[in-house]
Amino acid sequence: MKIYNKQILRGCFVLVFLLQLSFHQEVYAFKKKDYLVTAYGAIADGKTLNTKAIQKAIDAAAKNKGGRVIFSKGKFLSGSIILKNGVELFFEEGAILLGSINPDDYPKYNEIRAFIVAYEAKNIAINGKGIIDGQGRELALAIDSLHHTGVRIDPKYNYRRMRPEDGRGKLISFVKCDSITMINITLKNSPGWVQCFNQCSNIVIDSMKVESRAYWNNDGIDVDGCENVRITNCNVNAADDGICIKSESPGMQNNNIYIANCTIRSSANAVKFGTGSYGSFKNITIENIKVFDTFRSAVAIESVDGAEIENITVRDITAVNTGNAILIRLGHRNGDKPGYIKNVSIKNLKAQIPFGRPDIDYDMRGPEVDYFHNPFPASIAGIPGYLIENVTLENIEIVYPGKASKGMAYHPLSRLKDVKENINGYPEFSMFGELPSWGFYVRHVNGIEMKNIKLILEKEDFRPAFVFDDVKNLTMKAIDVPSDKNNQIIFKDVSSSNLDTESLKRKIEPEQNKFELPAR
Template identity: 85%
Template sequence: MKRNSIITILIFCISLTISAQKAFDIKKYGAVGDGKTLNTKAIQKAIDAANKNKGGRVVFSKGTYLSGSIVLKNNVELFFEEGATLLGSTNPEDYPKYEGIRALIIAFEAKNMAVSGKGIIDGQGRELALAIDSLHHTGIRIDPKYNYKRMRPEDGRGKLISFVKCDSITMKQITLKNSPGWTQCFRECKNITIDFMKVESRAYWNNDGIDLDGCENARITNCNINTADDGICLKSEVPGLHNNNIYIGNCTIRSSANAVKFGTGSYGSFKNVTIENIKVFDTFRSAVAIESVDGAEIENIKVSDITAVNTGNAILIRLGHRNGDRAGSIKNVSIKNVKVQVPFGRPDIDYDMRGPEVDYFHNPFPSSIAGIPGHLIENVTLEDIEIIYPGRASKGMAYHPLSRLKDVKENINGYPEFNMFGELPSWGFYVRHVDGIEMKNIKLILDKEDFRPAFVFDDVKNLTMNAIDIPSDKVSQIVFKDVIGSNLDSEAAKRKIEPEQNKFELPAH
């Protein structure tokens, strides 16, 4: 039996053990479900009583329970009956830090916990954020980190759920809504099961759906996520936080940022991660983004069976170097069975909350796999990939000729996104600073004509291309610059060119 399966069974049994123990109805501790009475102390009393009892289920029956921060403790399950809502207070004073954590539900160095049921946890994040914003501008509560460029407070918003250094966590069925910041974050936690959860968090900036920050042995399955920022995000925000043995499967994601992302914080390692059976739609940035820009080692990543419709970019794999003494690494990445449809224009144009606009004119962006000089991405396999691109590129809008491939920005210390290199010279894939890449059964489709080639490879070693299906109306669809050790099938070889560098291109007559 696989280790992840054993972990899931163990956590499920632990959750059943909690549920079988005594129930602690929050109403018996003074909670009132009228949506107006502040119930922080009453709910905390019920949690403390269950903890003192060496375990139990804290029950939220039908009603709306207003609360500030509560702290979840060992062997306690928060159980929400259908029709029950935990409603976050809009008063910033109701969210004091606990062990450096600010959130509606907090856990620190606790074990064997669960949050479950068919109820709702609603953070009223927009109302809380606007209250914090108002206090800053009136001088009552100054935010030293206030973001004047985007006119939003940074300090004090907190998260909906934040667990730090915890072990054996089950999140099941519950609906999470309207966080003031990240919806749920698990930092330095292990043995996590998140199953059949619904996330609707489009209240404010930074509304990530699920964040794992330096976690081990985690399963995220059967979730429906609709967020104003990254859907599911693996992070390593400070050195020493490592992500190991992560499984993400059978989820649906809609996002104003990326659907599934590694980073941006990427100081520690990301190893042995499997992502499969993910449906993505109406998503602004990448369906899959794998990024090491702070020194992280990313290894043994398997991605398969991804379907993305109306999504701004298919795949971004980026090795950069913006922090620390050394660059990281990305190696042994397999991406298979992927179908993506990229629209012309931004996919989230009808959203209330939208990601930041690109601040320069550009044509549609290709997928990118890019390291930096001297630090190559290693051993990438792309197999059974189909991407529909919009075409409609215009040299009048933006133009990067093939004779100036050396001028594509390296942007070594830049924030990693698929648009970070500026205008790109290809419409399908842009690949640079890579050693070992196999492309097999790749089909690229254009809705409208695009003057650029489908593929550009720059500083690439050990490239294999087989069964490449690209539009047949052009011969020069695969461009090589400083490519060493290529193995192309006969059809791909027919499409390959190596443009002369520094050649002035006269307009065609």
């Protein structure tokens, strides 16, 4: 009854938020006045730098308590522009805003470097069926060239990966803003993260298209310490994480976030919590997501810098040709002490994992691991003394490639203690090295229910489907794994388990003198 009431209250809160936002948008729409950028001197030839003209139009709209700054059909070249209170950038179909490829055209504003910047602004919007194209690859390569010729030295230059880190900026960066709307717009070719919302509230993003494989670190959508966020009906193709919820500074809070009906392709993770995870992530729902050709995890939930993560619902996920289905990781990379992850529900997920890398046709592929390994399983892993709590996995179907070879990276079950903890490591499904199972690897967890789980092998795999190590309060019901193999579920230090032995009786045979199944 308590859970039911909590869900009702949460639903009512979301409904009130949406009604308030709808009312606000209607009032705002009534007051709008149009400001054509061409009326302020902008020229749509793709060559003339229109930064000052566009800013004049924005400033005029803001001075008159808001309005629509309109880009008509054509190509408008510009450097960094600042969006202000009550202003909407509206792009007619065929309108393209092009980013300059001169790094001097992107000065910092309140320590923010981006093509479109907003700081402490309210009632702002970017809408319409036009395109914002940052020309990020050209800009990044220009910055790279200036570094190597000694004209503009990047003190953070990454020589290992041969790319500049400083000065690339983002396509869009909104900081400490309230009431943001972004609908229908197409965002392309950022030099860094495509768009970042930092410490913002009341955000609605709908029917957006992100096509950004221009350069490294092209995260599609980043939400960093924000409240009351809706991201729906978006199509994201990004050369880094697709949709990423972050908490880059202590004390930041992500709360009441809803992500739904999106399609994602990524050279990293599709939907990810972290890696920056200093604050909290609470009351987040992710549903109806289609993932394809994605290098890393379809769903990655990570607390490695002290973050508090709780009340997370993920459901109705389809992932095809994806490196990993699920990663839930509690680590301790930074912070005084580890955070926590609890009350996570993942339901109705189907995934297909390939044998080779799934992003082989990407022009900006993710970095390979530097060691031999067999295909990785899904992982749910805390650290000693800090257990992930209360995880529910229900209606999960994952197709694995198999083809594991003992000659590739053999890790016998008698040496489960040797699987590295990597407590302070960067969180990825490959962070533990070779793993001794092909389906799920679960370690340092208290309270996990696995119900209606179907694991399929395309080819033979010598490893068991499941390995549980230091797990308490485990429930398994309706588990379907290949029936032609024994020893598909292996326990080490597992207590308080409840197994559906009727469905498992042909599939569980613990290795004698190694691990005993606890009494039911």
